[in-house]
Amino acid sequence: GQSLEQPSEVTAVEGAIVQINCTYQTSGFYGLSWYQQHDGGAPTFLSYNALDGLEETGRFSSFLSRSDSYGYLLLQELQMKDSASYFCAAHNQGGKLIFGQGTELSVKP
Amino acid sequence: GAVVSQHPSRVICKSGTSVKIECRSLDFQATTMFWYRQFPKQSLMLMATSNEGSKATYEQGVEKDKFLINHASLTLSTLTVTSAHPEDSSFYICSARDPDRNTEAFFGQGTRLTVV
DSSP states (O other), X not given: OOEEEOOSEEXXXXXXXXXXXXXXXXXXXXXXXXXXXXXXXXXXXXXXXXXXXXXXXXXXXXXXXXXXTEEEEEEOSOOGGGOEEEEEEEEOGGGOEEEOOOEEEEEEO | OOOEEEEOSEEEEOTTOOEEEEEEESSSOOSEEEEEEEOTTSOEEEEEEEETTSOOEEOTTOOTTTEXXXXXXXXXXXXXXXXXXXXXXXXXXXXXXXXXXXXXXEEOOOEEEEEO
């Protein structure tokens, strides 16, 4: 089967750095994306890794290791508005996205 | 940026009735769209892949006769929940890819369906 594992929840304080890990087991893997979703809203795209290594986009960075079937999302200089659910998603053949269970991030003052 | 519009955002219907949800790509043509269902505090579960001009491909366990998908044009896919029951109450979200920006999936706003 196909599955992605990520922690169910993470808590951090404003200004801190947090890392959300994702391990995956899928067939026909093309890459790993990260999405942010606020309560009641649609997921919004954060980043995508097709190759091993680190991709940096502002305060957010994402890492992928294909050999380890592992990736992570790194959020720096946390702000209250970053409180949301974060999903890793594996890209499969045909453009399908298979989502992890999501990590609920709570940022405290 | 590319926009996907989904309508309606909320719908309440009686058990046994059918509900149609529309998903439109506003500034690009989408030969493929995807439909997801999300229960509270859970992940997005892929229901089906909607293919323009051909039959949808359903994921295992999704009833194709209950969730009818029509991809009538390169910018519109519809999901019809037929004979809705309270257990069908959920958040339904569509997504589409801009072929020129293939790594990013754009999501509609989602439809909160409540069956009473």
